[in-house]
Amino acid sequence: MMLVAGKPFLTVDETDVWFESLQAEEAEYRQYWSWLSESERQTAQRFVRELHRRRYAVCHGKVRLLLGHYLGIAPQAVCFGRQTLGKPFLLDASGGPHALRFNLSHSGDWMLLAAGPRELGVDIEVWDPRHDPESLAGEILAPNELEYWLTLSPAERAAAFYRFWTRKESLAKAVGSGIGIGVASIETTPGSLAKFLGLPKDCGKPSDWHLIDLDFGAGISGAMSRRRRLQSTVTESA
Structure with a gap:
């Protein structure tokens, strides 16, 4: 399994901020793709341009890798729910909301992920x-x-x-x-x-x-x- 490399860009109290590139070699890309859920793969396939498809797969694969690191589980085992207006949240083993909060943003070849115990964006x-x-x-x-x-x-x-x-x-x-x-x-x-x-x-x-x-x-x-x-x-x- 690919391990989390490096350190967060920033740590504030118990909240970590990760600043990550969305560029990946072919082997890395295939690994990230293998961790995606079927729904995420379907979303990726809807992108017309290969560049956008790869960015999406790398981004969501890295989200799974990093959040799985905090939860102590494999990337493909990370499960998400969504609030009424679409904001995603982590699910615990019982299917309820997990205490760990996170938020994701991406632009161009870069992504930003924050994870911590308090509501954040x-x-x-x-x-x-x-x-x-x-x-x-x-x-x-x-x-x-x-x-x-x-x-x-x-x-x-x-x-x-x-x-x-x-x-x-x-x-x-x-x-x-x-x-x-x-x-x-x-x-x-x-x-x-x-x-x-x-x-x-x-x-x-x-x-x-x-x-x-x-x-x-x-x-x-x-x-x-x-x-x-x-x-x-x-x-x-x-």
Whole structure:
């Protein structure tokens, strides 16, 4: 069996964040494919492009590998359920919800998986030149965020846009509502200090959530939202 290699990109309290490539050699790809459920294989087969099919198989194979590592079971034995709006969760041996929470995001050749004991959500976005922040900012940003964003130079706006976007998406995924929550109603601090300032009423208070920006280097943005606890210890792999 393939073993988990390396360490999490980030650990916050009891929550691990894994930043993984979706590129794989043929032997690795076949191994990941062998771990998929029949439903996952059917989903993969529906992709028209081979690139997207391979990314899906590697992504979900790695999810099974990593979650199986936490659960102490084989990747193919990991079982999932889904909430009403589609957010997946782990099932325990009795078929009920498992205490371990997780969330997955992927973009381009990269995936992000967080796992821990508290409700959480993650988002990763590879900057896409087909997306025009100038035309999307008014729909996605809260008024104060937009005011700040308009003060930035054109060269600074892409990074700020994706920073705001991944923060909002991570919260929407944490509560299991997706972008239907109305991302413009989620307000965060401008600049690099990540904190929620305002949330839709169904999401609780801003102080209920710990927001973390994830730095993957130029051209990739990410964020994690997780239920807050009183003290946090953060470590990052070298």
